[in-house]
Amino acid sequence: SDQQSLDRNVPDTRPPICKTFTYDRSNLPKASVIIPFYNEALSMLLRTIHSVLNRSPDSLLNEIILVDDCSPDEHLQQPLATYVKLLPKVKLVRNDKRQGLIVSRMRGARMAEGPVLIFLDAHSEANEMWLEPLLDEIRKNKKQVLQPFTDAIDAMSLEIGEPGIYHKGSFSWDLRYTWIKATEHEQKDASDTGLPFFTPTLVGCAIAVDKNYFEEIGNFDEGLKVWGGENIELGFRAWMCGGKVTTVTCSHMGHVFKEFPYTFDGDKEEIVQKNLIRVTETWMDGMRKYFYASTRIFSYKRAELNDEDLQSLNERKLLRKNLGCKNFEWYMYNIMPQLEAPPMDSVFYGEVTN
Numbered sequence: 001s002d003q004q005s006l007d008r009n010v011p012d013t014r015p016p017i018c019k020t021f022t023y024d025r026s027n028l029p030k031a032s033v034i035i036p037f038y039n040e041a042l043s044m045l046l047r048t049i050h051s052v053l054n055r056s057p058d059s060l061l062n063e064i065i066l067v068d069d070c071s072p073d074e075h076l077q078q079p080l081a082t083y084v085k086l087l088p089k090v091k092l093v094r095n096d097k098r099q100g101l102i103v104s105r106m107r108g109a110r111m112a113e114g115p116v117l118i119f120l121d122a123h124s125e126a127n128e129m130w131l132e133p134l135l136d137e138i139r140k141n142k143k144q145v146l147q148p149f150t151d152a153i154d155a156m157s158l159e160i161g162e163p164g165i166y167h168k169g170s171f172s173w174d175l176r177y178t179w180i181k182a183t184e185h186e187q188k189d190a191s192d193t194g195l196p197f198f199t200p201t202l203v204g205c206a207i208a209v210d211k212n213y214f215e216e217i218g219n220f221d222e223g224l225k226v227w228g229g230e231n232i233e234l235g236f237r238a239w240m241c242g243g244k245v246t247t248v249t250c251s252h253m254g255h256v257f258k259e260f261p262y263t264f265d266g267d268k269e270e271i272v273q274k275n276l277i278r279v280t281e282t283w284m285d286g287m288r289k290y291f292y293a294s295t296r297i298f299s300y301k302r303a304e305l306n307d308e309d310l311q312s313l314n315e316r317k318l319l320r321k322n323l324g325c326k327n328f329e330w331y332m333y334n335i336m337p338q339l340e341a342p343p344m345d346s347v348f349y350g351e352v353t354n
């Protein structure tokens with residue numbers, strides 16, 4: 001019950017300029033933090049919860065919603081339920097069966113009472129003053145999807161590492177998430193000014209967004225199963241449909257980058273491939289050809305889509321039309337010019353496998 005005693009000294013990884021900023025808390029919207037988990041180590045989950053409770057001003061934290069995606073782990077049953085009852089603001093709901101990360105996040109989002117949603121992975125640690133800079137950005141402009149700056153927590157020692165240099169979220173033509181290094185002047189600018197910088201796609205482990213705006217642009221695409229592609233899809237959608245995607249330099253969040261980010265029921269590769277096909281078909285217009293050229297498996301899987309898949313895909317295409325979103329070429333030229341089109345006119349382009 002004594003939260004302060006559970007706090008530790010962590011390295012404050014924010015750029016020094018951030019420590020000079022002040023925020024008028026009475027003017028900031030309140031946040032609901034949504035944390036889905038599946039068989040997370042209890043200690044890691046509690047580290048996430050306590051860091052949010054300890055490092056968020058009471059007046060700005062509406063609630064923390066834990067969504068158990070049907071974890072069989074015993075520690076996460078009665079022991080967690082009993083412990084959570086001792087904590088202020090923490091709600092625990094459990095899925096009857098596995099729903100995956102994306103659907104679990106949306107379950108939390110629908111319950112949330114705060115005007116701002118913050119989706120957080122269950123293996124995170126919020127750093128000092130993590131919340132105010134995010135909320136202040138949303139106060140200034142609701143039509144954006146934000147992420148804090150992510151510091152890696154070492155998966156073995158569980159220590160928070162030194163902050164990395166500034167990267168933006170990108171993707172390869174097979175729609176895997178990649179990082180691109182910000183240019184030297186962008187890096188200097190970010191650390192000197194503490195101002196947010198734009199990013200083409202989201203890393204996905206922590207996302208902050210105005211609840212109404214998120215609903216307006218179609219929430220997470222719940223046709224994406226379990227995990228995979230949702231961070232790229234949301235990046236495309238926000239940019240192409242009149243919003244923007246930003247990394248908030250002064251908000252720092254520790255995160256354990258796991259080898260397997262989320263546990264799957266079923267064939268992981270196949271689920272992710274189908275998700276990526278869905279993202280491609282919804283958003284990439286004529287540039288889909290580069291995606292399909294990157295590996296032949298996508299064409300095979302595309303042929304396997306059934307009527308139900310195609311119907312739900314059409315619903316997303318309709319959403320895109322109704323929102324009056326720009327085309328993918330606009331996105332590539334304006335937001336992601338660093339990514340070059342593959343050499344389709346060369347003799348061969350593609351993969352080598354054994």
Ligand SMILES: [Mn+2]
Pocket residue numbers: 121122123205255256257258261
């Ligand atoms: Mn994660």
